[in-house]
Amino acid sequence: MVLVLLGLLALVVGGCACVVWAQRGGPRWARVVAAATLGAGELLRASGKNRRRGLNESDGGGGE
Template identity: 85%
Template sequence: MIALVLLGVLALVGGGCACVVWAERGGPRWARVVAAVTLGAGELLRRSEKNRRRGLNRPTSDGDQVL
């Protein structure tokens, strides 16, 4: 069951990447929409990971860092 979910996610990611490339070459409107959603999701994931790392490296009140 987990393998099917992972394959589905992989298919969505691959399709999104293909739409990004196709939209750059002047693809149809729906491909540009899918490309924008794909790039937006990637940016959200990048920001959330950056915020998570900052939270781990934030010093505590006594000057020690949380690991």
């Protein structure tokens, strides 16, 4: 389990480094990795919003 988490951390750090490098005019592969990293971040952000929205609707609070 620890190895999986370390691998995931390495991917995240590498993706962030590619985003910075691509902004500074890095090679094409770095721009591709940066685009994939930013896309994955947007997907995670959208799934988090959908999850929270579902929790708010199911609580029956009627806060609207």
